[in-house]
Amino acid sequence: MAGADSTLLLIPTSGERAELLNHLDLRAVSMKGWHCELCGFGLVAAAAATMRAIRTHQPTRVILAGIAGGLSDAASVGSAHWFDEAICDGIGVGEGDEFVSADTLGWKQWASGDDESQESIGDQIELARPGNATGKKTPKNTLVSVCAASSEDSMASRRRNLAGETDRDSVIAEDMEAFGVAMACQMTSTPCMVVRGISNVAGDRDHSKWQINSALRSVAERLMELN
Template identity: 30%
Template sequence: MRLLVATAVPPERDAVARAFGAPDTPEETALPGAVLLRTPGADVLAAGVGPAAAASATSAALTAARLAGNPYDLVVSAGIGGGFAERAPVGAVVVADRIVAADLGAETPDGFVPVTGLGFGTDVHVPPAALVEAAREAGLVPGAVLTVSTVTGSAGRAAELLARHPSAVAEAMEGFGVAEAAAAHGVPVLEIRAVSNAIGPRDRDAWRIPAALTALTSAFVRLAPAEAGSPFALARARLVP
């Protein structure tokens, strides 16, 4: 299975690459605005922060692979993120059963209206259920993962997001952009996030970034498609008619 993993920043990229046995000096391929690392089990990209950068770099990687006659079978948006504490505490790893653009829309006198309510596009991508279930069986916490352009920093905003998205387990900044690029290329998408902090009042001293990066590596070791019997490989087989 040809796998592309899109992260935001190099520390996340490197955490994923370690799970796939990346050599000390991995092969690099330059793309517009990003560099792709090739490992034995996946190609891993630091696509940039936010949905626009993530969509642009992911689309560039997908286009390059298709033009080379070796397209990807699956795209995974991965990295660290905030978790809703009662559902995904610090140290947990979540898998999106819905990838939601949580702040793409309009504020109105009656409250927030998502972009679909305005009559445009979509605000949700749904990963294949077989992949989500494979990740759940490997110990990941399933639920909606919210893509936001402004990270939540107050209890009020956290409560507002949960009221609008009752199944949410985490938030991050790139998943929806990666999903938009994957959808445009007709490739299945998944999102995996290791929780580094609780969503709510911003407290940098409480963040556990190194531990979250270690958890991210461990999650991909469990899921690694380089092994014939791995959860991703088996799940991908279920998707083939």
Template identity: 30%
Template sequence: MATAVPVERDAVAGAFPAAGRSLRLPGTTLERLSPASRDSTAARVTLDLLAAGVGPAPAAASTAGALTAAALDGAPYDLVVSTGIGGGFQPQAPVGSLVVADEITVADLGAETADGFLPVTELGFGTVSHRPPQSLVREVVSATGGRAGTVLTVSTVTGSAERAAELRARHPRALAEAMEGFGVAEAAAAHGVPVLEMRAVSNPVGPRDRAAWRIGEALAALTEAFGKLAPVLESWNPHDPDHQP
């Protein structure tokens, strides 16, 4: 599981028993958590937590390093989760709510033209979206009470109503924006590992009004969500045909 900063990492870790250990990797540290387990299958599940850095590039690099280390150790991951707090598009994703990505889309990778923004795919390069497994998204939504929709990845956080409106016009299913999901998803895709993104909404997308931010509430919502999510992560089987996207 990859967050941007340590305070988000700690909020996720708060949903699990305190027992665990730190694993040093080049440039970063993994926290290996101990999920609460009531059966022998869950007891074999390993949950690693990483504060991967702010923005898509650091998140991709740190996640790729963790994935590579696990693969070289002979214990590759079955799932990568990008998580933390983020901005919510109003009124669909109010402050304190939870958004589960059924599509992870980078919103500002491309080119500005006289006719508007062109995504990088229309320039003939790369990709702009990753889709988490549909069945997993449904299970996570059911367990947490979150809402499924597009989570946008941006390198520059939205700070105006005009920019928020532009993003919603280009991405009408967008519920939230954050800065790491697409980078984490790119690293996961390079290793052939499924990805999930989940965000607790700390502020409205739009003008930067610090008085409207509810970071503490969002972090608490993140802890609560992962407490409910643990059984889903423990039981999910990426090799089950019913769990394919």
């Protein structure tokens, strides 16, 4: 049985975990009663692994940490941010400019059925945010969770528009796990927080321009600010 303040820290890949833990104060994290697990790469693995980890550790909250591709000017490479919502892109009909999301078609990804304690889940899930990160009014940060990362500017531009009208300081980024993790958390009534370091501009596949180390160092800084 988990302790009163247990946190489940989920990281997608072993590479991200090694780099992130290299920057974290492990003793301080241990004293906070955190458990660290891999959640896997991609939406499907992340959802399944999160459900298993929640069942094992019964945490009071889940934090997903890792890297993401920036979709807005505010998502500067090397920075890290907490997010307020995860939007799923790719579940529906068609592709590219012809894509129509499941929600738009009137289909829910999870229909609660007769269980009135569970809300239906569409293409967007609200995320929790640390209390000390919301002491002042901040722009709404959005993660677009995808099955395949943007390979060009036009794909990234379409995904950026999924966030709708936003403040110019809003951080918009794409990842491949947040929506799956948030889905598992929502179905188990577990608060879910997501912090991502911006390793690259979405659509830029030139890895020589990526700043994974700097991005994960910034993620570690955000995590250590938690109460």
